[in-house]
Amino acid sequence: MxxxxxxxxxxxxxxxxxxxxxxxxxxxxxxxxxxxxxxxxxxxxxxxxxxxxxxxxxxxxxxxxxxxxxxxxxxxxxxxxxxxxxxxxxxxxxxxxxxxxVAVDPVELLLPAGVRLYVVGADDPQLPHYQRVAATAFATPGGAADVGDVPLDSSAEARARTAVLRERIAVGRTVMMVAVENGRPVAVGSHQPVDIDGNEVSEVVGVATLPRLRGRGLGAGMASALAAHATETADMVFLAAGDDDVARIYERVGFARLATTAVADLRPPC
Incomplete structure (x- = not known):
């Protein structure tokens, strides 16, 4: 390495x-x-x-x-x-x-009983519903919301985001996974491979679990599956964790802390 x-x-x-x-x-x-x-x-x-x-x-x-x-x-x-x-x-x-x-020794984790994991295809008609899982999870980080609590966004902007995501999935620039329980999506995540001078590098992004289902290992299982999929072809896989607690979850599935990443925007200070 x-x-x-x-x-x-x-x-x-x-x-x-x-x-x-x-x-x-x-x-x-x-x-x-x-x-x-x-x-x-x-x-x-x-x-x-x-x-x-x-x-x-x-x-x-x-x-x-x-x-x-x-x-x-x-x-x-x-x-x-x-x-x-x-x-x-x-x-x-x-x-x-x-x-x-950065992923140094990916660990394969089993998902909870009854949960199945799928790689999302570009033509999957449920793609807007998978996006809603992420929207629900990131909008209510500490709550107990279900996917039904956030209405499906049917705006022109939302349709455009879905269209761009479909295109990225079709050409392999985004690999998206969804975890399904009882026929309903409960967690999602992606990795985004980029070729750099003939070497593939991929970033794991958007790992999200419905708030009411947190604590069951879905997020860790999703991260584990994404890392395993990415390392089949990528020479390096990395991610930015939302905080130290989330970083510890990723460390359980074979990631190691490398440095920090900083983001800045116009949000008011906390």
Missing amino acids: PTRPGLLDCIERYFAAAPLPDARIESVGGLDVPIGDPVWPYPARPRAGGGPVTADDVRAAVTLQEESALPPALEWVPECSPDTAAAARGAGLTVEELPLL
């Missing part, structure tokens, strides 16, 4: 390459700002070799994002760009740092 600096460089190259099929890249000071479809946005990131990021760079990037109907957002690895947090805060953004983990 590469050294720690090699792993972080690989992750940085992944994030630089991921938007390229979907967006043009605008350079703003020390930042690269992907400009593409608002239904599948990418955050601005420090540019390799671009020098320190300043608060003026962040302000200019936010202005460009807003003018392009994109959510103002910035993401970086603090170990690689240590001055960016101060620049983001200086520009009025709220900064959150999250554990960054």
Whole structure:
């Protein structure tokens, strides 16, 4: 396995390459700002070799994002760009740092009895319902909501997101899994492979379990299955955990802490 600096460089190259099929890249000071479809946005990131990021760079990037109907957002690895947090805060953004983990020895976990796991096809008619599982889970992180508590989003924007997701699944840029119990989706997750100079790297994203079913090992089982699927072809698999408690769950399925990832947006500070 590469050294720690090699792993972080690989992750940085992944994030630089991921938007390229979907967006043009605008350079703003020390930042690269992907400009593409608002239904599948990418955050601005420090540019390799671009020098320190300043608060003026962040302000200019936010202005460009807003003018392009994109959510103002910035993401970086603090170990690689240590001055960016101060620049983001200086520009009025709220900064959150999250554990960054890499799969080193994936552990196969069994799902609870009665739960079956499927790889989602691009033509699956239930795809909007799987997206609603994620929406329910992320909207009620500490509650006891069921999927029926969040109405199915039938807006034009939601249909566009589903269409983009179908396209990504069809071409292999997103691999999505769904856990089903008694015929109903209860957990979802994805990994997103990117080719970097002939080597595949994939990020595990969007692992979500319905709040009423948490504590049964569904999230860990989903992460385990995604890591196993990704490592069949990927040379490296990584993820960002929502907090230290979630990071410990991922450590149980063979991920190890590598560094941190930072995200910044215009949310008011907690």
